[in-house]
Amino acid sequence: MMDWPTRTPTPPCLPELAEVLVTLRAEAGDDTGGHPGDNVLDALRDSGVLRLPVPAEYGGLGADWTDANAVIAGLARADASVAIIVFLHYAAVSRMTTYGSEEQRKRFLTAVARDGRIFASSWSEPGADAAKQKIATTAVPRADGCWELNGAKTFTTGAGVADHYLVLARTGEEDAAPGSYGRPDQGIFVVDSTRPGFTVDGVLDLSGMRRSATGLIRLDGYLTEPGDVLIHSRETPAVIGHPHTLGLTLGAVALGIAEEAHDTAIDIGRRRSLLGNPLYRHHVFELGSRLAAIRGVVESATRADGDRTGHALTAKVFASETAEVVCRGAQELAGSSAFSRNHSLNRLSQDARALTLMGPPNYLCRELVATHLGVQ
Template identity: 30%
Template sequence: MHINSLSSEQIALQDAARKLAQGEFKAKAARWDAEGIYPDENHHRLAELGYLAMAMPEEYGGNGASLVDIYLVVEEIAKVDFNTALIVHDQNVSPRIIATCGTEELKQQFLPRFAKGEIECAISWTEPQAGSDATAVTTRLRPEGDGYILNGGKIFTTFGDRADYLLVYARFCDSKGARGIGTVLVKRESPGVQVHILEQKMGARGCNECEIHFDDVFVPADHVVTQGVAENSSGFVKPLSVYNATRVGMGVLALGIAEGAFDEARDYMKTRRQFGKSLSEMQGLQWMMADMRIQIEAARALCYNALLMIDQGKPDPTLSSIAKLQATEMAQKVTHDALQMFGGYGYFGSLPLERMVRDVRMLTITGGTTQIHKNAIAGAIFRD
C-alpha cells in the first residue's frame, strides 16, 4: 500500500522500520502479551536507533522529524507488535508537548534527556470523575514556597508505573471548566506519589495503565509546562494542539493492526483448502478481503492527510477527529473479519489474530471515545 507523496527519505525510513518490525519484533510480539511483560529489549533497540527522539527539535538532540515520519514508523511496527508501537507513539507525545508549550528553560532542562533516552514521561489527565468530560479535573495545585503542592488522583495513566515523570493536568486555582487547568511535570518518585497498576487488562498487555494518587506532592515552579489561569483556558488549550496529532496517531496505531491482520488473513487464505480449493478462490471471502482493503485505504488516506495538514501548519481538528474515528472503528471490523478467515484456529492465542482483536479494542476509547469525536464532528457541521 502506497502514499504517493512520500519523499525518498520517507520511503527509506518506512523500509527501515518495516525491516526492524518484521525481522526483529514480529517473532517476539506474542511473548509480551502472554507473559504481560514490558518489551524492554525493543525499547532499548528503538532508543538506539533514534525512534524515541524523533519528535524533538534538533537543537535539543532530537531528530526534528515530521508527524508523517513518526507515524510511518508507528504504522510498520503496529502491523506486528502493538505493545512496541505504543512505546514509539507515547514516548513521542510528552516531549512534543514540552517542545510546543514549555519555556526555554524547561526545554533545556528536559528535552535533551528525553532525546538521549535517559527519562520517560506518561500523560496523566483522566480522573475517576473526569473521563470524556476532561475539563472536570479536580486534581489541585496550591502555591507554596518556590513551587506548588499537588493533591488529587488519576486513573488509566499508560506507562505510569515506569515513567520517570508524569505530565499531570491539574487546577491552579478555584475555577470551573477548562479555565485554571494547566500542566506540570511531576517526578514519579516524589514523596506522596502512589502508583497502582490496574490488573485484568483486555489487550496491550505488555504495557500497564495505572491509578495514581498525589498526596501533598511538592512540584517545583520550574516544572510547570502550561500555567493555569482563572481568566482563560490557555493552560489547558495549548497542549491540545499536540493532542490533535496524538488522536490521529491512535488512528495510525489502529491502521497498523488492521493491515497486520489483513496480511495474516491473505497469506492463510492461499494455503487453507476446503471443498477442494483454497479459501482465496472463494468469491464470498475475496469480497470480504476487498471490503477490508477499501476500508484500510480510506482510513490510511484520512490519517496521513490529517497528519500532513498538521505538519504543514494547517491543523484541522475536525479532520483529525474523522481520521481517528474512522481508522479505529475500521480496525475493529477488519481485525474481526480477518480472524473469521481462520475459522476456529483464529479464536486461539497460538495465532496473532486473537491478540490483535484484543489489542485494537482500546483505540476507540482512549484519545477521545468514538462518541466524543462524533460530538465534535457534529458540532463542527452545525457551527460552520
C-alpha cells in the first residue's frame, strides 16, 4: 500500500520543532492539571516557536503566516491544546506588529523573542454573546494616562500560562453601532500577569482541549501603564479580526489533529495485519482523501491576495468539521478500544469537536463570511 504524504512539512527556519514535539508527546495524555507542564512551557520558550512570526528587527525569525500555520499543525499532531495556546499567541503577535506603536513593539515583541514571553487573548465573558457585543468589563481612563480595568473573563485560553493578555474592555456606554465582531466603543489593553489587580480564578474542566489552560481571570482595579493601550477607537473590531486577514487559521489545528488520526489508523492496521484487507484499505483511503482536502483548504488560506478573512474562517469551519469525520472514521477502524478515555483517538476526537466551538465558533464564522460576501 502506498504511503500517504500525511505530515505538513516543518518550516526550515524552525528546526527545534522536533525537540518540542518529543516533549509534548511525553505528557500529552496527562490532562489532570488542565494545562501544559513546566517541561512543555520551558521547551516552547527555549525554542524558536514563540518568536517565529516576530519581525527580525525585534529579534524574531520573521516567518510568514504559511510557516506559522504549518508549525501550529505540527504542534497539534502531538497536543492540540498547546497548539491552541501557540495559535492565540501568534494572533496576539500579529495584532501588536500591525497596530502597536513602535515603543510597544520594541517592548513587547522583543520580550517574546528574547525572553520567550507568551501572549493570550481574553475576550469572552459570562453572558456575553459569541460576537463579543456585550462586554461588561470596563476600562476607565485616568488623568495620569493610565486606565483602570474591572471585570471578569471566562474561556481565556492560556490562563495562568501566558505572561501578557490582550483584554477586551468596554470604554463607552455601548451606544455606538456594533461591528460584526466586537464593537467600536471597546478597547484592547495589554495586561501584565504580574501586576496587582490581576488574578487567575482557575481552569475549566473541559471535554476537549483539556490541557489548554482555558479558564477565568479577574481584573479588580487593575491599573495599566500609559503604554499598555493597544487600541481604543472605532478600529477595535478590525484589530480583533486582524489575524484572519493574514490567513492565520484555527483550521491549522484541525489539520494536525486529522493528520495524527489518519496516521494512527494506519499504524493500527499495520499492528493488526489489516492493511492487506481491501475493506480496511478503502476506509483508510477515504480518511486520506478528507485529510488532503483539509490540507488544501488550510494551505490556500495564506495564498489569497488581499484580505484573507473569508479563506481563514472557511478553513476553520471545513477543517474542524472534517477533522471530526476523520477522527470518527479512525475510531471505527480501531474498534471499541478507541473509546477508552485514555486512547489517543478519543482525545483527538474530543479536541476536534472542541475546535468547532472555539471563537469564533463555526456558526459565527459562517455568518461573518456570508456577511463579508454581501449575502444576507
